[in-house]
Structure formats: structure tokens, C-alpha cells
Amino acid sequence: MIGLVVWLIPMANESGEGPFMIHKVLVYVAVFVFALGLVHRVSTWFRVSIGESAGRIPTGTRVAAAVRGIWGSFFSADLRVMAKTFLLDVVLQLRLLGQDRLRWAMHMCLFGPFLALLLMHALGRFTTAAVFPEYQSTLNPFLFLRNFFGVLVIVGVGLALLRRFLHRGTRPRSSAADGYALGILAAIFLSGFLLEATSITSISAFDDMVETYTMQADEEEIASLEAYWVSEFGLVSLRVRGPFAPDTLSRGRSAHELQCMQCHSSPRWAFASYTGSRLFKPFAAGLGDASTRDILWNLHFFCALLGLAYLPFSKMFHIFASPLSLLANAVMEKGKSDPANIATRQIMELDACTHCGACTERCSVAVALEEIPNVHILPSEKIAAIKAFVVGRKLSVSQIRTLQQGMHLCTNCGRCTEVCPVGINLADLWVDVREALLEKSVPEFLLLSPFAVRRGLTSDNPDDDRYKRPLDLAMRAILQEGEPDLLKDRSISLEPGSAHWLARLNGSLRSNNYSECYRCMTCSNSCPVVRNYPNPAEVLGLLPHQIMHSLGLNLRELILGSRMLWSCLGCYQCQENCPQCVRVADILFELKNLAIARAHERLASDAKERP
Amino acid sequence: MKIALLRCCTTSTALKYFELSTNAVLGALGVEFIDVKEFNCCGYPLKNYNLKAYLHASARNLALAEQRSLDLLTMCNCCYGSLKRAQHLFSEDSTMKNEIRESLDREGLDYSGRIEARHFLQVVHDSIGIEAVGKQVVRVFKGFRLAVHYGCHILRPREIVRFDSPFAPTKFDKLVELTGAESVPWAARLECCGSPMMGVNDELSIDLTKTKISSAKAAGADAICVACPYCEYQFQKVRKLVVAGSDPSSAPPSILFAQLLGLSLGIEEERLGMRPGQFPSGG
Numbered sequence: 001m002i003g004l005v006v007w008l009i010p011m012a013n014e015s016g017e018g019p020f021m022i023h024k025v026l027v028y029v030a031v032f033v034f035a036l037g038l039v040h041r042v043s044t045w046f047r048v049s050i051g052e053s054a055g056r057i058p059t060g061t062r063v064a065a066a067v068r069g070i071w072g073s074f075f076s077a078d079l080r081v082m083a084k085t086f087l088l089d090v091v092l093q094l095r096l097l098g099q100d101r102l103r104w105a106m107h108m109c110l111f112g113p114f115l116a117l118l119l120m121h122a123l124g125r126f127t128t129a130a131v132f133p134e135y136q137s138t139l140n141p142f143l144f145l146r147n148f149f150g151v152l153v154i155v156g157v158g159l160a161l162l163r164r165f166l167h168r169g170t171r172p173r174s175s176a177a178d179g180y181a182l183g184i185l186a187a188i189f190l191s192g193f194l195l196e197a198t199s200i201t202s203i204s205a206f207d208d209m210v211e212t213y214t215m216q217a218d219e220e221e222i223a224s225l226e227a228y229w230v231s232e233f234g235l236v237s238l239r240v241r242g243p244f245a246p247d248t249l250s251r252g253r254s255a256h257e258l259q260c261m262q263c264h265s266s267p268r269w270a271f272a273s274y275t276g277s278r279l280f281k282p283f284a285a286g287l288g289d290a291s292t293r294d295i296l297w298n299l300h301f302f303c304a305l306l307g308l309a310y311l312p313f314s315k316m317f318h319i320f321a322s323p324l325s326l327l328a329n330a331v332m333e334k335g336k337s338d339p340a341n342i343a344t345r346q347i348m349e350l351d352a353c354t355h356c357g358a359c360t361e362r363c364s365v366a367v368a369l370e371e372i373p374n375v376h377i378l379p380s381e382k383i384a385a386i387k388a389f390v391v392g393r394k395l396s397v398s399q400i401r402t403l404q405q406g407m408h409l410c411t412n413c414g415r416c417t418e419v420c421p422v423g424i425n426l427a428d429l430w431v432d433v434r435e436a437l438l439e440k441s442v443p444e445f446l447l448l449s450p451f452a453v454r455r456g457l458t459s460d461n462p463d464d465d466r467y468k469r470p471l472d473l474a475m476r477a478i479l480q481e482g483e484p485d486l487l488k489d490r491s492i493s494l495e496p497g498s499a500h501w502l503a504r505l506n507g508s509l510r511s512n513n514y515s516e517c518y519r520c521m522t523c524s525n526s527c528p529v530v531r532n533y534p535n536p537a538e539v540l541g542l543l544p545h546q547i548m549h550s551l552g553l554n555l556r557e558l559i560l561g562s563r564m565l566w567s568c569l570g571c572y573q574c575q576e577n578c579p580q581c582v583r584v585a586d587i588l589f590e591l592k593n594l595a596i597a598r599a600h601e602r603l604a605s606d607a608k609e610r611p
Numbered sequence: 612m613k614i615a616l617l618r619c620c621t622t623s624t625a626l627k628y629f630e631l632s633t634n635a636v637l638g639a640l641g642v643e644f645i646d647v648k649e650f651n652c653c654g655y656p657l658k659n660y661n662l663k664a665y666l667h668a669s670a671r672n673l674a675l676a677e678q679r680s681l682d683l684l685t686m687c688n689c690c691y692g693s694l695k696r697a698q699h700l701f702s703e704d705s706t707m708k709n710e711i712r713e714s715l716d717r718e719g720l721d722y723s724g725r726i727e728a729r730h731f732l733q734v735v736h737d738s739i740g741i742e743a744v745g746k747q748v749v750r751v752f753k754g755f756r757l758a759v760h761y762g763c764h765i766l767r768p769r770e771i772v773r774f775d776s777p778f779a780p781t782k783f784d785k786l787v788e789l790t791g792a793e794s795v796p797w798a799a800r801l802e803c804c805g806s807p808m809m810g811v812n813d814e815l816s817i818d819l820t821k822t823k824i825s826s827a828k829a830a831g832a833d834a835i836c837v838a839c840p841y842c843e844y845q846f847q848k849v850r851k852l853v854v855a856g857s858d859p860s861s862a863p864p865s866i867l868f869a870q871l872l873g874l875s876l877g878i879e880e881e882r883l884g885m886r887p888g889q890f891p892s893g894g
Contacts, residue, residue, distance in 0.1 A: 364620050364652035367671050370714050371664035411652050413620035427624065448811050450656040450689075453841070454625070456810025457848045471811070528802050532818050567812055569819075570658065571803035572767035576777045585768070592659045 023301065030305035037312025038320075045348045048390050051432045052439065052466070054343035065340035069332075078331040085330040089423065090323045096421040099358060102163065103421075109156030110185075111319075113149035121146050122304060140265040147196075147272045150189055157186050175384070178355055181314050184307045191300040196273035198293055201236040201284035205293065214259045221255050228252025233267045234277050236284035318354045322422040325352035329423040346432065347390065349424040353383045359416035359426060365409050376406025379416045379426060386433050397442055398607050404437045408446035412454045438470040443477035443603065445596045448566050478599045479561050501556050501594070511590040516580040517548040523574035523584045529567045540564040544574050544584055551587070560595045568592070612738060614729070615676045616644040617694075619687035620652050621840040628884025629840050632869035633686045633731060635882045639747065639873070640739050644684060649675050653690035654697075667711045669697035673728065674720035686731045686869070688839035692764025694728035695772045730765055731869070732838055733774055736782045744789055749877040751791025755834075755890075757871075758797045758827035758863065759784050760846075762804065762839040777801075787836055787868065790875035794836075799826035804837075806845040820849040824862045834890070838868045866890060 046062045049055050073079060088094045093111075097104040119127045120142065128142065129135040135142065160182055164174045199205050206229060210222055217225075227244045229235040229252070244252075256264075268274050277284075311317060328345045359379035360366055368377055375381045385403045389395060395403070407430060416426040434455075438444065446452070447470055459467045524543040530536045536543060541562035542550060550559050565588060574584040616637075622629040637644055654668030673694060676683040685691050700708050701722050715721055735744060761775075761783050769777040778801075784794040805819030824846070827835050837843050846865035854862045871890075873883040880887050 367651040367668045368657060368664045371661055371667055411620035411656060412624060414624035446660060449659040450807055452810025453806060456813050457844060462813050528819055529815065532815060567808065567815055569803045569807040571763040576767045576769065589658055589662060593662050596660055
């Protein structure tokens with residue numbers, strides 16, 4: 001990184017075309033901001049972490065582990081794996097090709113040509129000039145290639161915009177950051193083309209060149225040179241007018257060969273700019289004057305510097321982080337690699353995300369967004385919020401609740417990880433962030449559903465407080481004030497719930513026949529959970545048959561405060577065995593939904609009362 | 612026979628061998644299946660939380676299959692129960708159905724009931740048929756005693772899932788017997804595996820699984836034969852917890868029906884995602 005800064009600084013010294021001191025100063029400022037941003041972003045990889053165990057590893061240890069890891073991989077079989085990954089996944093982007101050809105085409109248009117232009121054109125005087133001593137930006141192949149690459153980048157930006165337009169309103173969301181990145185890129189390239197197009201037509205540019213470079217030329221020779229440029233190269237002049245006599249043109253051609261050709265290939269090779277210049281022809285006199293070209297040059301220059309300075313703070317930073325993420329994931333594995341490096345990689349991966357939306361397109365539970373309006377269900381939208389969370393930005397309770405709900409609405413199917421073009425191990429990330437969020441002690445009711453199965457089956461220590469506390473918290477929050485009266489003093493509060501509440505239950509197609517229950521207790525007797533306890537009422541509160549009966553009496557608090565709801569397997573033994581065909585299990589599911597919705601409402605109103 | 616295969620979220624990472632073996636058996640039985648990239652989770656884990664989101668998820672899968680004019684095949688009981696429930700919702704008229712249809716319509720999708728969801732066992736038993744499968748059997752497991760575990764959502768609620776009798780089912784047993792193994796009667800045969808409580812109330816969940824395992828052992832079973840990823844995951848993990856440090860023979864392991872049938876059809880262990888000699892006996 002320091003090397004990069006040292007490498008870029010001479011650019012400021014010599015960045016020639018800008019005639020003023022201010023340009024040099026701006027280059028310094030841009031390079032400085034860029035370097036600072038780079039240091040800041042990279043240092044984050046080592047400073048922050050997700051989860052308690054990763055948090056215990058000090059920054060120094062992580063830096064040392066990274067150095068050791070990288071050094072070690074150079075002298076092992078990992079090097080070959082990384083070389084292969086670099087070629088296939090970084091350069092050729094095969095991961096992307098396999099999933100989405102349009103996106104692959106878009107990325108190839110942007111990434112290769114952009115790098116080529118950066119090296120050949122933006123840094124041309126250090127890179128290209130070093131290889132080709134005769135380098136002039138107006139000579140072929142550079143003249144042609146600049147247009148060729150530029151057009152590809154514009155096509156890439158166009159495809160990116162098209163994709164975002166086509167997917168508008170559906171699952172992958174475009175964020176403001178996506179807009180800035182594309183906007184700056186588009187501004188750099190359009191201003192570049194505009195500058196070149198106006199320069200082609202510009203008579204003032206022609207005059208400047210003639211004055212500076214043509215020696216020992218008489219006026220007639222220059223006039224024929226002008227005629228030749230007008231006729232062949234798209235120059236627009238009010239002084240000479242075609243059609244030109246053949247001998248004028250042949251004299252002009254000789255003058256061109258003598259004076260200009262060393263540094264100028266035919267501007268027609270700059271095919272895009274040349275085509276553009278034909279459109280401007282009628283306005284060339286105005287556009288081509290020195291001050292307009294100056295403005296365009298400055299615009300191009302400033303946009304490029306702005307792009308440079310903004311890069312480490314934008315999603316464009318992925319040009320550093322994504323290849324690193326791909327390489328790291330190719331040779332690292334949780335459980336085998338140094339935990340310090342796993343922790344560092346996880347933070348680096350957050351920067352590798354380009355917000356492309358591949359994960360969201362394939363997400364198994366993205367469909368839930370249709371009924372549960374929380375964008376954090378979508379994996380691509382989780383990342384930004386996770387970044388804010390891990391760098392320790394203060395999140396409000398309701399922000400944590402929203403993020404947490406999104407994080408837990410995940411079946412761990414792993415499709416996001418499978419398709420991520422930059423190889424982020426999203427599945428592991430979700431698990432770690434989920435646990436880290438639970439430490440914030442905000443109740444999460446999705447823990448009371450099969451979404452928690454994986455957490456249960458993979459927990460190292462089910463007796464650990466860290467594992468158990470979030471469950472207790474969720475259960476307490478849903479049972480409200482703790483145990484219902486029935487369990488305290490064996491007396492029932494006969495305060496009926498509102499009719500509104502029952503209407504919600506009756507509105508459902510399958511849950512309106514509880515009144516057919518005649519309390520034979522078959523449901524409770526066939527329930528494997530009830531049978532599991534010697535004294536079930538003590539553990540479960542109301543048993544299934546009592547819940548059915550309480551529904552008839554509209555005893556809302558009693559029903560929603562029953563632990564039975566959260567011990568119900570949904571195995572349908574009760575319902576199948578009911579002689580009255582009461583849909584007991586379906587009703588219990590409805591009640592669980594209602595209890596959760598009510599608990600959510602209560603938490604939301606609590607949050608409003610004390611912001 | 613061509614069918615759209617819905618991969619269960621649980622199998623895709625935690626139980627790769629479940630997918631491998633099911634794919635291999637389907638291939639051997641001449642069932643052509645296609646993967647539909649757009650399929651989503653069946654919605655099962657959402658059932659406690661938001662019934663509409665639960666049904667919406669399954670309805671979308673049905674609509675995606677219908678778009679391709681293919682029945683939808685699942686290898687998971689929970690997916691099957693969910694899909695069948697959505698199928699049922701769409702056979703009646705309700706506000707919920709209309710609302711879900713509206714949002715499916717925004718994606719250009721609809722479900723009219725033209726196609727249906729089918730369980731792996733259903734395809735093997737009902738569509739291909741005991742006789743046809745039996746003709747392909749090349750290896751039998753004489754003396755292998757199995758406690759057949761149906762799982763809940765393939766049997767209940769009967770009017771929705773419509774696979775077999777909820778009280779005296781026989782189809783899965785017949786399929787197991789095709790392989791030469793013996794299906795033993797056991798008390799906890801139709802009970803839940805305990806999985807839904809895992810992660811919510813682990814103690815209860817493990818109690819229920821232990822009850823099943825002991826019942827199978829008491830019936831003299833060598834193994835519990837399962838056909839649902841959630842059950843498989845539960846039996847595998849809980850058995851590890853239960854027998855950790857003690858005698859493994861005290862708890863019959865679970866085995867996958869697809870693997871058992873696969874071996875019987877002469878498919879190599881590797882293609883079924885098995886270690887050589889993984890089954891405790893027979894063959």
C-alpha cells in the first residue's frame with residue numbers, strides 16, 4: 001500500500017497537462033485521501049470482529065497471523081490453488097459466468113478495460129511510456145485502444161444500469177452507493193469522449209499545434225495542411241471550405257507526413273470520439289474553442305481524481321477486497337485455518353461485497369419479504385447493516401430488532417455462499433452475526449420456530465448461558481408477565497378478550513371450529529408432549545383440550561400465556577385423533593402467530609415510549 | 612416420467628448424502644428430474660411465525676412448477692406437508708388465497724391446481740409401483756430388522772396430505788420390505804421425531820427422540836429407517852448426544868430409505884453418499 005502511494009506521487013509531480021499549480025495540489029489531495037482511505041479500510045479488517053470468541057483475539061495477533069499465513073501460503077501447495085483461483089475466478093470470473101451471462105458480460109466490460117485504461121492511459125506517462133519510448137496518446141495502437149476500452153466500459157455501465165432497471169422493484173435493491181459508483185464512472189468516461197471529440201473538430205487546437213510544432217512552414221503549406229485535416233480528419237474550419245483541389249490535398253498530405261504524422265494517427269481510429277465529433281460538427285466553432293476544451297479537460301481530470309479519492313470509501317473498493325476474498329477462501333477453511341485469520345477474513349469479506357444481488361436472487365427465504373416487510377431478509381441488504389453493526393455504530397433497539405429478524409429468517413441452505421461471485425462465506429457470516437446480535441438481549445421470536453433447529457443441533461454447549469439466555473428472553477417476552485394466574489393460585493381470571501381478537505382467529509379458514517370441542521381430552525391424551533411429562537399442566541400451562549375450551553370462553557390472556565403453544569410440535573396427532581374433527585393443531589398454529597404478532601406490537605410500542 | 616425437484620434447505624448443506632442418494636435412486640428408477648433455480652424454501656419454518664408467509668412460499672413453488680407443467684417432487688416430509696397445505700388453500704376460496712395470488716401475479720405466476728406436490732415415497736410407491744421397483748432389486752437385506760419411521764407430515768392431516776392411512780399406514784413398510792429387510796412393529800412408530808422443538812426446547816426435543824430410539828430398540832430393530840431430512844438430522848445428532856461416550860449398540864442408528872433402496876437396486880455406495888460398510892448388518 002505504501003508502495004502504491006510512492007508510486008502514485010510522481011504522477012502528481014509530472015501530471016503535465018494541467019497547467020496550474022492547483023492541479024498538482026489536487027492530485028496530491030486525491031492521492032492522500034485515497035491512501036488514507038485504503039489504510040482505514042484495511043486496518044478495519046484487523047481491528048474489528050464478529051462474535052465473542054473472535055473479539056478476544058488482539059489486533060497484533062491477527063496482523064501477525066495474517067503475515068504468517070500469507071508468507072506460508074507462498075511456500076506450499078496453496079500457491080498453486082491460489083494461482084488457479086486467480087486465473088479462473090478473478091481474471092476470467094468463471095463463478096459469475098456459470099450463473100448469469102449478462103452480469104458476466106457487464107463485469108468483463110467494466111473490469112478488464114477499466115484496468116487497461118488506468119494503466120495505459122491514466123498512468124500512461126509512467127507505464128506505457130516506460131515500455132514504448134515513442135508513446136503518444138494520439139498514436140496507434142493507443143489511440144484506437146483507448147476508444148475501444150472506453151466503449152467497453154460505457155457498454156458495461158449501460159448493462160449495469162439496464163440490469164438495475166430491469167430488476168427495479170424486485171428483489172435486488174439498488175442503493176445510493178451503487179448510483180454514486182456508476183455515476184462517477186460514467187462521468188469520467190463521457191467527459192473523456194467529449195473532450196476527444198471536441199478536440200478532433202477544434203480549429204483552436206489545430207492552431208495551437210501548428211504554432212508549437214510546425215517549423216519552416218509557409219502560409220500556403222499550412223492552409224493546405226488545414227484543408228487536408230478538414231477533408232480527412234474531421235477538423236472543422238471556417239477559414240477553408242471544400243471541395244478542395246486534389247493538389248491542395250496532396251500538398252497538405254505531404255505537410256502532414258512531414259510535420260504531424262510522428263505524433264498523430266488518423267483521428268478516425270478514435271472511432272467513438274470521431275463518430276461523436278460528427279454529431280457536434282454544426283456546433284464545432286463554439287465547442288472547439290480553447291476554453292470549452294479546458295472545461296472538459298478539467299471535468300475529466302477532476303472526475304478521475306474524485307473517483308480515485310472516493311474509491312476506498314465506495315463499493316469500488318471491492319477491486320482490492322474481492323480478489324483477496326476469493327484467494328483467501330480458496331485456501332482457508334474454518335476449523336483448519338488459524339482462527340485469527342478466519343476472523344480477519346470475515347471482516348475483509350464485508351468489503352469484498354459488490355452488492356451485486358446474486359445472493360438475494362437465489363435466497364431461499366427471500367419470498368418471505370412479500371409478507372414480512374423487512375429488507376434485511378435479503379442477504380445483499382444485510383451486509384450494509386452488518387458493516388454498521390460490526391464497526392460499533394450505535395444501533396437503536398428497533399434497528400437491532402429489524403436486522404435480527406432478517407438474520408434469523410434464514411434456513412441455512414447455503415445457496416448464497418454457493419453463488420457469491422466473490423466467494424464470501426455468507427452462511428458462516430449469518431451464523432456469527434446472529435449470535436453476536438443475540439448478545440444485545442433483544443428478544444427474537446424466530447428462535448421459537450424451526451428456524452432454530454440448526455442452532456440447537458450445532459451448539460457446542462447447550463447448557464451454556466450464551467445459548468440458553470436468548471431462548472429464555474424470547475419465551476419471557478412472549479408469555480408477557482410470566483405465568484398466567486391459573487398456575488399461581490389455581491384460579492382463572494374470567495376476563496374475556498376483545499371480540500376483535502376472536503374475529504382474527506375466526507377469519508382463518510381452518511381455525512373456526514373450536515366450538516365443536518366437547519372436552520373429551522383425546523387431543524391432550526394423544527399429544528406426545530403432554531405424555532412426556534408426569535405432571536404436564538405444571539410445565540405446559542393449558543393443555544390442548546383446555547385451550548380449545550378457553551377459546552370458546554374467549555379467555556385470551558390465559559390462552560396466549562400458555563407454554564403449551566411453544567412446546568407444540570405441530571405433529572397433528574391431536575387433530576387427527578379428535579372425534580369432533582376440531583382442527584386442534586391448525587388452531588394452535590394460528591394462536592402462535594397471534595401471540596408473536598402481539599408480542600411484536602408490544603415491543604414496538606415499548607420502544608416508542610422510551611426511544 | 613419427468614418432474615421438478617424441490618431441494619430441501621436442510622439437505623443442501625447439512626445432509627448432502629440425502630440429496631445424492633435420492634438423485635441416484637430416481638435416476639435408477641427412470642425418473643427424470645429438473646432443478647428449478649427459482650424454487651424457494653417451502654415455508655415450513657415460518658409456520659409458527661406467519662402462516663401467510665408460510666403458505667405464500669409453498670404456493671410460489673407450486674406456481675413455478677405449474678409454469679413448467681411439471682409435478683413437484685420433494686424428498687422432505689415438512690416440505691411435502693407445506694406444499695400440500697398450500698395446494699389445499701388454493702382449492703378453496705379465501706381472502707388469503709386471493710391476496711397470495713395477487714402477489715404471485717406480480718411475478719407473472721399463478722397456481723391453478725393443474726400440477727401437484729408429490730413425496731419421494733409417493734412417487735416410488737404410487738407412480739412407479741411396488742412391482743416395477745421390485746423387479747429392479749438386485750441385492751436383499753435378509754435379516755435386517757428396521758423400525759420404519761413415517762414422520763408426521765406425510766400422514767397428517769390426512770385430508771390434506773393424502774398419502775396413506777394416518778393410523779395404520781403400510782406403504783412405507785412395503786417399500787422397506789422390497790429390499791428384503793423386515794419392518795418390525797414398534798410402539799412409537801407414528802410419533803414425531805422431536806425435531807420441531809430442537810433449538811426451542813432442547814430437553815423436550817431430546818426426550819422425544821430418546822423415546823423413539825428406545826422404542827425401536829425395545830422392538831429389536833437394527834436401525835430406524837427414515838425418509839425426511841429433519842428426522843434424519845434429528846436422529847443422527849441426538850444419537851450422537853445420547854450415546855456419546857457410551858455403547859453405540861444401545862441406540863439403533865437411523866438410516867435413509869433412499870440409501871437402503873439404492874443399495875438394493877445395485878447402486879454403488881459412493882453414489883449414495885455412503886462410507887463402505889456403513890450399514891450395521893445385512894447385505
